[in-house]
Every structure is written in structure tokens, then in C-alpha cells.
Amino acid sequence: MKNLKILISVFAIIVSMSYQGMAQDMTAREIIEKVYNRPEGNDQTSNLTMTLINKSGKERIRNIKQFTKDMGEMEKNIMFFQSPADVKNTSFMSWTYDSDKNDDQWIYLPALKKVKRISSDSKSDYFMGSDFTYDDLGNRKIDDDTHQLLREEAIDGVDYYVVESISKDEDYMYSKTITWIRKDNFIGLKKEFYDEDEELLKTLKIKKFEEISGFLIITNSEMHNVQKNHKTRMVLSNININTGISDSKFTERIMMRGL
Helix, strand or coil: CHHHHHHHHHHHHHHHHHHHHHHHHCCHHHHHHHHHCCCCCCEEEEEEEEEEECCCCCEEEEEEEEEEEECCCEEEEEEEEEECCCCCCCEEEEEEECCCCCCEEEEEECCCCEEEECCHHHCCCEHHHCCCECCCCCCCCHHHEEEEEEEEEEECCEEEEEEEEEECCCCCCCCEEEEEEECCCCCEEEEEEECCCCCEEEEEEEEEEEEECCEEEEEEEEEEECCCCEEEEEEEEEEEECCCCCHHHCCHHHHHHCC
């Protein structure tokens, strides 16, 4: 029995060392891939509160109902603005593909009574007065960028990978991004965006994540445009996962009809 305990202890040490070696040997691309592929369920419904905060601290609050569904080769998302009155009945839809195909995005503006497709030239525009561009709202393809592991560091007792990503497209709106990724759950807790002159443009921080139905879900995030001193806070509530959302929820007709 004593020999058995020794063997188990030795085996545990070997397994531990093996995992440590795997973590150390991970490439920057593999780290980013784990961030992208972190499971969040097959579908999700939630209430989204978007708060716009100007440099004087004045807040504008927008309430949104959101639906997301993973369909295997693509992920679909649709948002319905419910208040205030100036944005009510506006809707936004995006389809993100696992292939090299570019994301498809549409916006419905009730004043025009028309669904408008977001062109590739408009992806750098800011979404509904927020600090998120249309491109930020999509899921960027892993191989659109070259990734480099800058360092590993600990902050407040949490270990991070720090990864720099540079677009392969010289005309891309960001010269680079730098992401702090938790080693324990592969959530990118902080991301810096640099403009075309390689000056810091804005910083995204994850303020809170929660375990819901067995999945880690980001529920509170904030984008700070440091050049304009403007912030956008996104808070999710009333989150339901794997409820069986119909494919028919994600159409232009539904965008115009609303909830």
C-alpha cells in the first residue's frame, strides 16, 4: 500500500509537470484560439444595458434585448433596442462565419423603414454612438492577425498571457491590439487598441464574469476611448442559455417587425 501511494504521488507530479510544460509551450496563436473557442452554450438570450458616458460623466442609457445562436459554421446575433424613444425599434443583426468569409451585418433604422447592410468600408464606424465599432461587434478571424506572446505576468495574484496581435491587412483600423488573457480560464480580461499612428486609442476591460448554466459568461464590460475620454459600459442581465432559439429569429423581416 505504501508503494502504491508513492506511485500515485509520482504520477501526479509527472502529470502536473506535463501540464505546466504544455502551458509554457503554447504559441500565441494557440492561446488566442482558446480565447475564441471558449464555450458559451449553443444559444443565449439576455437583456443588455448600454451606458454611454461622456467626458463630463453624463450618462445616456439604452436598453436592448439580445439573442445569439451558434449554428456550427456560423454564429448569429440580433439586438432590439427597446428604449429610450430616440432609438426604440432600431435593430442590429450580425452573422459571423468560421470560414474566411467576412462577417455580414445589418441595421434597421425605423425612421427610414429600411434594413441597411453594413459595408466593409463602414466597419470602422462607431455603433450607435458607442465606443465599439461595427468591426468590434464581430468575431475577428484568428488568422487575420499575426500573434506574438510578449510576456507572462501576474496581477493581483492572477496569472496572464500578454499577447500582441497585428493585422495582416495594412489598411486595418488598428495598428495592433494587446490582450491580457487569464491562464486559468482563457478570458481576455483587458485589451488595448492602438490607432494607425500606434498611439493608444481605447481600452476594453472585463469588469465581471459569472458562471451561468455551467458556462463562464462575461456580464459587465467597459470600453474607454482614451483619446476622446468617452466610455461605453455593457451589462448583461436575465441571461438564459440553451433555450432552443429558432433559426427564424435571425432574419431581416424580424429586424423590421421587432419583438
